[in-house]
Amino acid sequence: MNVLMNHPGIGKAASPAGEADLAELKEQFRSEPYRSYLYSYPHKTSYRELDTKLSLSELWSGEPAETFFLYMHIPFCGARCGFCNLFTLPDKRSSVHEQYVDALERQARQWAPHVTRRPFARFAIGGGTPTLLAPALLARLFDIAEQIMGVDVEQASISVETSPETVTEDRLAVLRERRVDRISMGIQSFVESEAAAIYRPQKPREVERALELLKRESFPVLNLDLIYGLPGQSVASWLYSLERALAYEPEEIFLYPLYTREHTIVKPLDRLREHGDDPRLACYQAARDRLIAAGYVQSSMRRFARPAPLDTGKILLPYGCQEEGMVGLGCGARSYTRGVHYASRYAVSKSATASIIADYVAAESHDTADYGIVLSLAEQKRRFVLKAILHCEGLELSAYRDRFGSEAAADHPELAQLLQAGLASVAEGIFRLNEEGLAYSDAIGDWLITPEIRRRMEGYVVA
């Protein structure tokens, strides 16, 4: 048994599982490491119509977070990629974009009195592809953030998502002017046939053009997204894409294992597991080794960053990821208070997405939340643990105790099982997954979903 099991708060509550059970648990994670991406807990498919509508003042007046995070969602793309199940619509029409930004401005005006009690430590514009918007509309998003929501661009860390074909000089000029710190671009693969196989019509030449432009503008942080496990991809071709990305010396790289679902164009690939181990695991390990050799520091299964200190010339507000209030503007954006997570309805199909966006654009009033989930104390505790252990910083046991007045180990006996299975350790009061545990983040995260949330997720029908 792991000697660290004796750490106060962990060992005491350990209900020693049999060795056979622990070996089986580990084998379960190893044989199926990619079960679900818990980008946020509880997953949005657990949201439902709320029993009673909640007003914004009820939701936000008692929110204890010291800083807020403003997120704007732009649910449009040039085309829908075959693997993507994000809330987005292929629509390039500027009139459609303009009506959407009008609605977002209306929503901001109604929300601002309730959610500007605290400074915004972070502001992000995501999607979809926000840079599909024309430069003047993009600039309007920043006007809304600054003039209506009160974001101080000298203090907030600002991040914007983009895609290669929408990177143009005039759009980047807007982002530079508005003090954007981080640009995150999806590339997925530098191999044309691999991009084609996931229905992402993207020429490597186009990607390189965008990267050269981004490098010239030198934003403080450039992040690039790559996907492994693509149809037709080998470990060698995956590493080729990684090398191409590294040639541009991005400050951050996100490595995503490919997820396919029944309702995406690219269907689940049964071939992946026909021959033993999931081939994504070999891609992950090869890329991880390469990035660490190149001096990147791993902060989660997906995120790697160069350790160079970030000097943006800003006076950054301290923000604790654990405790932030998330204010989501736009259709498809989620908002998180400590006790309630809410959003607009979610869809993937073109017709359902279009109809949800049309309702949003037509709505006069945005002053209540009617769709989401009320987090019980048990779910708040589970969320706290999940957010912490799926990142390299780990779970600070005293922070858990301070927040909930109870011991993490007693509330979550699974932590002791992870220790006993040799997938985690405790040092200086911090519970952390080790290298192997981190590689199984998507299996461990899935395993930690409570039965109540799983029941809701399984009952969800994707429109």
Ligand SMILES: C[S@@+](CC[C@H](N)C(=O)[O-])C[C@H]1O[C@@H](n2cnc3c(N)ncnc32)[C@H](O)[C@@H]1O
């Ligand atoms: C909003 S997109 C990025 C910006 C832009 N729309 C683009 O695609 O270039 C977020 C990222 O999530 C990742 N992603 C989305 N769906 C995925 C899936 N089904 N499997 C793996 N990664 C996925 C992709 O790497 C993508 O770049």
Ligand code: SF4
């Ligand atoms: S991956 Fe990016 S560009 Fe492709 S559909 Fe999803 S959000 Fe749009």
